[in-house]
Amino acid sequence: MNRAQTNIRTNLPLWIPRIVALACLFLMISCQDDSEAPGTSKISSRTGPNKKTIETPPLNETLSAHFKLIEDKRTGPARIRIRQWLNDHPEDARAEFLMGLSHHRDRRYARALTWLQDAIQHEPVYPPAWHFLGWTHYYLGNPEPARRAFEEHLVMDPEEGDTHFGLGLLDIEAWQLDDAERHFQLAIELQADLPHRVKGVSKAKARLSEVIEIRDENNQEAILLLQESVELYPDHYEAWYRLSQLLEKEGRTEEAQLAQSSFEEARERMRPQGETSE
Amino acid sequence: MKRFVFLLATLALLMASCDDQTSETSTMGSPPDIHFMDVTDSTGLDFVTTCGGTPSREILEVAGGGIALFDFDNDNDPDLFVANGATLESPHLGPGCRLFRNDSTKEQIRFTDVTPESGMTLNRWAMGAAAGDVDGDGFIDLHVTCWGPNALLRNRGDGTFEDITAMAGIDDDAWSTSSAFGDVDGDGDLDLYVVNYLEFDPNELPPTTTYKGQTVPTGPQGLTPQADRLWVNEGDGTFSDAIETGALDSITPAYGLNVVIIDFDGDNKQDITVGNDSMANDLFVHAESTDGNALKLINTGRQSGLAANLDGSEQATMGMAIGDVDGDGHPDLFTTNFSADTNTLHRSMGKGGWQDRTRQYGLGMPSRPWLGWTTAFVDLDYDNDEDLIILNGHVYPNATLDTMDAEYKQPPQVLIREGDRFIQLKADKTDNWLGIPRSDRAGAMGDLDGDGDLDLVTAELNGPIRIIENQTAPPRSHQPIMIHLINDRPGAKNLNGLGSRIRSVSQPVTTRWIYSGGAFQSANDSAASFSIPRGTAILNFDVTWPDGTTTRHEIQPESRVTIRRSAGQEVTS
Numbered sequence: 001m002n003r004a005q006t007n008i009r010t011n012l013p014l015w016i017p018r019i020v021a022l023a024c025l026f027l028m029i030s031c032q033d034d035s036e037a038p039g040t041s042k043i044s045s046r047t048g049p050n051k052k053t054i055e056t057p058p059l060n061e062t063l064s065a066h067f068k069l070i071e072d073k074r075t076g077p078a079r080i081r082i083r084q085w086l087n088d089h090p091e092d093a094r095a096e097f098l099m100g101l102s103h104h105r106d107r108r109y110a111r112a113l114t115w116l117q118d119a120i121q122h123e124p125v126y127p128p129a130w131h132f133l134g135w136t137h138y139y140l141g142n143p144e145p146a147r148r149a150f151e152e153h154l155v156m157d158p159e160e161g162d163t164h165f166g167l168g169l170l171d172i173e174a175w176q177l178d179d180a181e182r183h184f185q186l187a188i189e190l191q192a193d194l195p196h197r198v199k200g201v202s203k204a205k206a207r208l209s210e211v212i213e214i215r216d217e218n219n220q221e222a223i224l225l226l227q228e229s230v231e232l233y234p235d236h237y238e239a240w241y242r243l244s245q246l247l248e249k250e251g252r253t254e255e256a257q258l259a260q261s262s263f264e265e266a267r268e269r270m271r272p273q274g275e276t277s278e
Numbered sequence: 279m280k281r282f283v284f285l286l287a288t289l290a291l292l293m294a295s296c297d298d299q300t301s302e303t304s305t306m307g308s309p310p311d312i313h314f315m316d317v318t319d320s321t322g323l324d325f326v327t328t329c330g331g332t333p334s335r336e337i338l339e340v341a342g343g344g345i346a347l348f349d350f351d352n353d354n355d356p357d358l359f360v361a362n363g364a365t366l367e368s369p370h371l372g373p374g375c376r377l378f379r380n381d382s383t384k385e386q387i388r389f390t391d392v393t394p395e396s397g398m399t400l401n402r403w404a405m406g407a408a409a410g411d412v413d414g415d416g417f418i419d420l421h422v423t424c425w426g427p428n429a430l431l432r433n434r435g436d437g438t439f440e441d442i443t444a445m446a447g448i449d450d451d452a453w454s455t456s457s458a459f460g461d462v463d464g465d466g467d468l469d470l471y472v473v474n475y476l477e478f479d480p481n482e483l484p485p486t487t488t489y490k491g492q493t494v495p496t497g498p499q500g501l502t503p504q505a506d507r508l509w510v511n512e513g514d515g516t517f518s519d520a521i522e523t524g525a526l527d528s529i530t531p532a533y534g535l536n537v538v539i540i541d542f543d544g545d546n547k548q549d550i551t552v553g554n555d556s557m558a559n560d561l562f563v564h565a566e567s568t569d570g571n572a573l574k575l576i577n578t579g580r581q582s583g584l585a586a587n588l589d590g591s592e593q594a595t596m597g598m599a600i601g602d603v604d605g606d607g608h609p610d611l612f613t614t615n616f617s618a619d620t621n622t623l624h625r626s627m628g629k630g631g632w633q634d635r636t637r638q639y640g641l642g643m644p645s646r647p648w649l650g651w652t653t654a655f656v657d658l659d660y661d662n663d664e665d666l667i668i669l670n671g672h673v674y675p676n677a678t679l680d681t682m683d684a685e686y687k688q689p690p691q692v693l694i695r696e697g698d699r700f701i702q703l704k705a706d707k708t709d710n711w712l713g714i715p716r717s718d719r720a721g722a723m724g725d726l727d728g729d730g731d732l733d734l735v736t737a738e739l740n741g742p743i744r745i746i747e748n749q750t751a752p753p754r755s756h757q758p759i760m761i762h763l764i765n766d767r768p769g770a771k772n773l774n775g776l777g778s779r780i781r782s783v784s785q786p787v788t789t790r791w792i793y794s795g796g797a798f799q800s801a802n803d804s805a806a807s808f809s810i811p812r813g814t815a816i817l818n819f820d821v822t823w824p825d826g827t828t829t830r831h832e833i834q835p836e837s838r839v840t841i842r843r844s845a846g847q848e849v850t851s
Contacts, residue, residue, distance in 0.1 A: 107618070108490055110679040139618070140683060141646030173643045175698070210588075214638075241590025248581055249631065260580070263590055 054156040056127050063094055067101075075102040093123030097132075104132055109139045127156040134166050143170055161190035161197060165204050172207070177215040184208040202233035206242065219250055230262070237266035312658045312692065312703060313749045314734065316711040321745045322381075323389040328373050329363035329403075332740045333675030336366060337497035338425060338478050340673040341455065341535075342719035342739040344406035344799030347726075348418045350396075350433055354762075354838065355380040356724035356803035358389060358735060360743055361404035361422055369480045375400040375422065377439075382727045387745055397438040402426050406720070406799030410459030410468045412446075412511060414771025421470060423454035423799070428472065447516045452504045453478055458795030460539025460548045460777045461824040463525070463573040467511040467771040471550050471795075473534035474504035490682050494674045498533040498555050505531040506552060508562075510573065513771070525573040532557045536598045538795040540777050542609055543582075543630035546826025548777045550575070551584060553595030553613060558585035563630065578630065584611065587622045588634035594619070598796040601655030601664045602789045603639060603695075607781065609791060612641070614650025614668055614798075617677075617684035621645040621653075621668070640699035641666075647684050648691070649673065652721035652798040656732050658748075659694060660756040660809040662788050666693040666700055669718035669736060669798075687715035690736075711746050724803030730758035730837030732807050737800075754812070759835055761806045763792060764842045765823060774804040775843070777824035782808055784818055810835050820849060 059067055062085060069078035079102050085095050100115030116133040119126060130153035137146035150166045157163070168183030187204035191197035206229040213222035226243040230236055240263035247256035318324075330339025343363045347356035357380045364372025377396045378389040403425040412419045417433035430446050431439040443449060452474040459468040476498055484496040506529050508520035520526045536553035543549060543563050552560040560579045567574035579585035586592050597614035604610065608626035615621055620642040624632040636642040648670045655664035670688035677686040692712060693700035705713025720737040726745065727733065734746040752758055763775030775792055782788045790806035810817060814835055821841060822828045829846030833839050 106491060108681070108683065110683045138643070139646065141643050143643050170643075173637050173640075175638050175640070238589035238591075241586065242588065245583055267590065 052158050054125060054127060056157075057094075059094055059098075063098060066095075066098055070098065070102045070105055073105065075106050078102050091118075091122045093119045093121075093126055093129070096122065097126060097129045100129070100136070101132060104136055107139070109136045112136045113140065125156060127153055127160075130156065131160065131163055134163065138166060138169065143173055146170055159190050161187040161194075161204070162200055164190065165200065165207070168204070168207055172210065177211045181208060181211045181215075184211065199233045199236070202229045202236050202239065205229040205232070206236060206239040209239075209242065209246075213246065219246055222246055223250070234262070235266050235270050237263050237270055240266050310659055310750050310753050312694070313751075314692070314709070314711050314746050315749050316744050317387055317747045318742065318745045321387045321389050323358075323378055323391075323743060323745060325360065325376060325378075325391075325743045327360065327362055327737050327740060327743065328365065329739055330365055331367075334673070334739075335495060336478070336480075336483060337476075337495050337501070338369075338403070338453075338480070339366065340495065340739070341405065341799065342717075342737055343404055344423075344456070344720040344797075344801075345722050345735055345737050345743070346407035346409045346420060346801035347722045347724035347735060347803040348409035348420070348801060349380075349803070350377070350418055350420075351379065351437060352417065352435075353380075355382060355728060356726065356805075358743075359407050359409075359420060359422075360737065361407045361424075361799065362400075363405065363425075364401070364403040366480050366483075369403050370426065371401050372403055373401070374398075375404050380726060384727055384729055387726050387733070387747055389745070392437065395437060397440065398431065400424075400429055400431075402429075404429075405454060406456045407801055408457040408459055408470070408794055409801045409804070410470075410776055410794060411771065411773040412459070412468050412470070413515065414467060414773065416773055418774065421457045421459070421472075423457050423472065425453045425478065427451055428454050428457070430470075442515070445515060446509075447518075448472075448507075448509050450474075450507055452507075455534060456536045456795060456799050458537045458539045458550075458793075460550070460794055461772050462508065462539065462548045462550065462575075463510055464547060464825055465511075465513065466767075466769055466825070467513050468776065469511045470509040470517065471537050471539060471552075472507045472509065473537045473552060474506050474531075475535065475555070476504055476533055477502040489674065492674065492676050492681050494676070503531040503533050503557070505529045506534050506537075508550070508575075520573070520575070523573070524569060524571045526562070526575050529560075530577075532560070535594075535596055536795065536798055538598050538600060538611075538793055540600060540609060540791050540793045541779070541822075541824070541826075542626075544608065544628070546822075548824050551579075551598070551611065553598050554592070555594045555596070556592055556616075558592045559595055559613075560585070582630055583632040583634070584624055587620075587636070591619070593622060596651050597653035597668065597798045599653045599655045599666070600791050600793060600796060603664070605663070605787070605789075607779075607787075607789045612653060612655065612666065614648075614653050614670075615645075617647060617649040617672060617682065619646070621648075621650055638698060640701070641693070644702065648688055649684060651719045652736075652800060654721070654723050654732075654734075654797065654802065656723065656807060657788075657809050658692065658750060660753055660758070661695070662786050662809055663695045665695050667691070667721075667723075667734065668693070669721045671717040671719060671739065685715060687717055689713050689715045690718060711744070717741060720798055720800045722797050722800045722802050725760045725805065725807075725838070728838055730760050730807075732760075752809075756809045757812050757835065758837065759808050759810055759817075760838050761790075761808065761819070761833075762804065762838070762840045763821065764840055766842050766844045767823075770843070772824060775821070775823060776804060779822040780806045780808075780841075781820045781822070782810070782817065783820055783830070784810075784814070821846065 096119035100112045103112035119129040134149035164183040165187040168180045171180035184204045191200045205225045209222040209225035229239040244256045244259035329342045334340045343361040346359040358378040360376040362375045379392045381388040406423040408421045417435040420431040422429040430443045432442045456473040462469040487496045509517035533555035547564040550562040561584045562575040565574045565576040594616040595613045599612045611624040623636045625635040649672045652669045658665045668691040672686045692703040717739040723732045731748045733748045736744045765775045776794045828849040831846040
């Protein structure tokens with residue numbers, strides 16, 4: 001905690017970071033991307049009463065502009081500008097974080113990894129870097145480093161639902177279904193009152209349904225969770241697919257076919273075009 | 279004094295626990311040190327495959343050629359056929375396919391090139407091979423898939439082959455990748471399923487595309503998929519197209535790469551599952567015929583759960599392996615896929631339904647960096663459950679960790695089953711195969727040296743054929759046996775019992791399948807490998823033949839066992 005406080009930059013007038021933080025939050029809300037990508041494009045600006053949460057220091061004006069480019073999917077121009085910034089400000093952890101984030105957005109996780117590790121080395125208590133480091137390791141297929149990064153992030157920001165979601169996925173990979181359930185439940189609870197986290201809640205409900213189906217063999221509850229998931233976020237095609245499979249298994253053929261159609265429609269809307277299979 | 283008593287008690291406890299461990303290991307013996315060695319240099323086999331140029335520029339060049347392990351000369355060891363390709367500059371005239379005779383002893387694996395005397399003159403762009411006795415004459419024939427016309431090569435039984443494609447009526451100019459034999463219509467002879475990929479014309483090369491921001495060859499997306507063909511053996515040397523006979527209403531064109539034929543849903547009829555590249559996989563099962571047609575197949579891929587992974591993602595299925603991971607006697611399906619995706623284990627839930635249980639077995643996330651091809655279930659450590667072998671290698675020459683989160687050359691993997699999880703075996707300093715990155719594609723398994731365990735032959739893209747000897751020493755407690763089937767029922771033409779299920783009745787009950795297809799574009803030797811306790815005098819095996827009949831056989835444990843159908847007692851379930 002002390003180390004965090006010493007790393008947080010406080011030399012700006014108070015109103016500037018708040019404005020920038022609000023802008024970031026707005027961008028985060030408006031730029032939720034597809035279902036299994038790191039769901040929260042969050043740079044946390046949590047200012048709630050929880051004393052355990054380490055506030056994410058806001059970006060300065062220049063880096064905020066670069067961040068906006070990333071959120072606008074203009075990752076190439078963003079990287080050019082961040083690199084220019086880094087020429088003048090070598091070892092600026094926030095810029096390194098943004099560089100990592102830009103590669104993460106492009107699904108080039110090995111590149112993202114290097115930058116995020118640099119960012120953490122230069123500013124160990126910068127919560128979003130740990131969060132995205134966790135997801136980066138996840139997509140690179142490194143379960144243990146992913147877990148360590150997510151857990152580190154939760155030390156700084158215990159109420160980040162998307163990190164709990166990531167840990168839930170890792171628990172499923174490790175087939176620790178009770179732990180997965182706990183993390184998915186937390187992901188749902190922590191995001192339930194956040195209007196911009198509807199997709200996050202939807203994803204967590206869909207994954208929770210897996211635990212309920214497999215561990216508890218409770219198909220009815222699993223179906224309900226999936227129905228809630230797609231109601232919250234109709235583009236969640238994975239949930240539609242699983243719903244169709246479960247309904248089929250339960251002999252509810254007509255409903256299964258409807259869910260299958262919804263799956264195909266949602267996938268058509270959401271599937272990235274123009275690249276070969278991934 | 280109290281301390282002394284405590285120390286004594288602690289020592290006694292430690293000794294007791296050590297004793298327990300000793301007694302446990304003495305039951306099983308020490309776990310074997312799994313070891314595969316590349317022994318190619320000493321086998322007399324020196325052959326480099328051709329599939330386009332290096333680096334690959336077009337999709338036609340990326341998959342390499344397949345291999346088949348099959349006993350063409352009936353001398354009880356698997357010989358080797360190599361489906362060799364050509365180049366974009368000369369796509370219709372390549373260096374030619376090869377046939378190597380197995381001249382191994384238990385001490386030394388040896389192969390001799392017998393292509394010239396075999397009469398094989400296949401110089402087209404061959405992709406894969408399937409082996410089966412299509413005419414029931416007791417000699418195994420070959421089907422060779424090609425970009426361009428496929429070939430059905432009849433084994434004359436004298437060491438030579440003749441091309442009977444036209445006579446059989448199975449001409450197909452499509453780009454075929456894999457094929458498999460199976461008695462789909464239950465009439466005793468072998469039918470043929472041919473998997474087709476996409477339309478590709480070397481004279482009109484498609485423009486490049488991008489993947490993760492890198493320029494790569496186009497495909498399969500963006501190119502036109504082709505429909506597969508099911509050829510029904512009429513028993514008179516000819517085959518009929520299943521769509522024309524009404525056995526199938528249609529086959530949706532797809533980017534097909536692989537196929538397996540066994541009884542998937544337990545109705546005692548042979549079904550077909552097809553692995554498609556970035557499209558839904560198919561499962562053709564038997565339906566009641568409404569129009570009097572004896573054979574009626576419907577595609578239940580989607581309903582069965584086999585079409586896609588857990589999330590509905592239609593993966594780039596390349597390798598397929600059948601095993602029984604949960605010991606319930608039903609066939610589970612493991613598939614290898616593209617990098618940045620995961621391999622997938624579909625566990626049979628019985629009654630023709632499958633669930634993606636990849637993560638339960640630890641097979642998901644760790645597979646993300648790898649682009650997998652041939653895979654096989656094999657019990658490598660003699661504990662009766664099957665382990666996994668996977669050959670890897672990326673398709674894009676510009677793949678690096680930096681550009682695509684995956685390297686172009688990738689090492690093969692051996693995954694050992696421990697409890698409910700598969701754990702990757704680490705290479706050690708003496709390994710000259712495991713852990714070494716290559717551009718592996720095809721592979722096939724068979725007992726090359728007759729010692730009862732499964733060895734491996736691999737084909738690297740534009741690289742050598744490698745002979746990988748399984749040098750794992752069996753534990754004191756167990757020994758390997760390799761079971762071959764002879765279907766000598768009067769009138770039967772499926773000589774090797776392709777599509778049969780073999781179950782060890784003695785404890786622990788273990789199930790294996792002898793099937794055609796699965797190994798990417800390749801054919802494993804038609805045999806099943808079991809691990810049995812040493813000192814067992816008689817073993818009981820149940821064989822469920824492709825027609826659904828089960829026979830029980832008492833056999834003596836030897837490294838190679840041949841089960842003849844006529845020697846068994848029919849079992850009624």
